[in-house]
Amino acid sequence: MSLAEDFLVHDDLHPIDMAETLAADHAWEFDRLTDNQIAMSVEGLWRTYSLTLAWSPQDEELRLICTFEMEPPAPRLPALYDVLNRCNDQVWAGAFTFWAEQQLMVWRYGLSLAGGQYAGSEQIGRMIEAAITACERYYPAFQLVVWGERDPAEAMGVAMAEAYGRA
Template sequence: MSLAEEFFVGDDLHPIDLVESLAADHQWEFDRVTENQIAMSVEGLWRSYAVTLAWSPQDETLRLICTFEMEPPEHRRAELYDVLNRTNDQVWTGGFTFWSEQNLMVWRYGLSLAGGQVASAPQLNHMISAAITACEKYYPVFQLVAWADRPPAEAMHLAMAEAYGRA
């Protein structure tokens, strides 16, 4: 039994307490920003991702935001927005947006826990894993469009290819 599973025994644990336990279990760097928010750094293959989860008791929603820095040239922004739309058509558990003022690519997802529902450790682990997986899958696509002047439709072929094994 993992640390997170051992920690999550009661029915009324705060969702951020559970995320904190998962972060410790995975040995991710984290900071409990407030009672309702935690920020983590998760290492991927392409880069480190900043992951923030925030609990809104009023909305009964756990929001996940996974970001990475990206400073596309101004003249490629239209193509970047095009590839973001194409990407979001393919993903099911969240969506990408680009925050131009902060130069951040952002994956967002909100988990509704309305009616007193409780998130489980496997559910939260999957939520974080899905965010990192999406960022890893589409990071090269965004880079090709922004820096290699590839058309969005062509760059999307890279995300559709599944790699097996290691080079």
């Protein structure tokens, strides 16, 4: 029986329950913070990413944020924001932002489930996969801009369609 069928049979369609099951199935470290929120760690090629999924019943929205630490020197912030804009121009779902106070690079995505819709396990899995894929794809560009002092347009040349192997 598939994961989605298992949830349908048991009449349990809470998106955070499904995210918890996905985390357990993938052996990701996770912590169920509340009934409507889960935090997990997912190992990528470049680093470990922190993901949080939160269900907002009032807004009928499932929100995902994926973060990793980045401590750019202040003089490199304009270049970092430039490369962030270039990255966001290339993606269709989700967006990067930099939380300067927390020194975190953040990938954000919200899935509207208005009108009683629900997210299946495949959809939640795809949200997580898309977040990790985006972070893996653009991580080298962020590093080149911040630490390699490369021009943002030049740094975008390393952003591949998919990340394969290790550099």
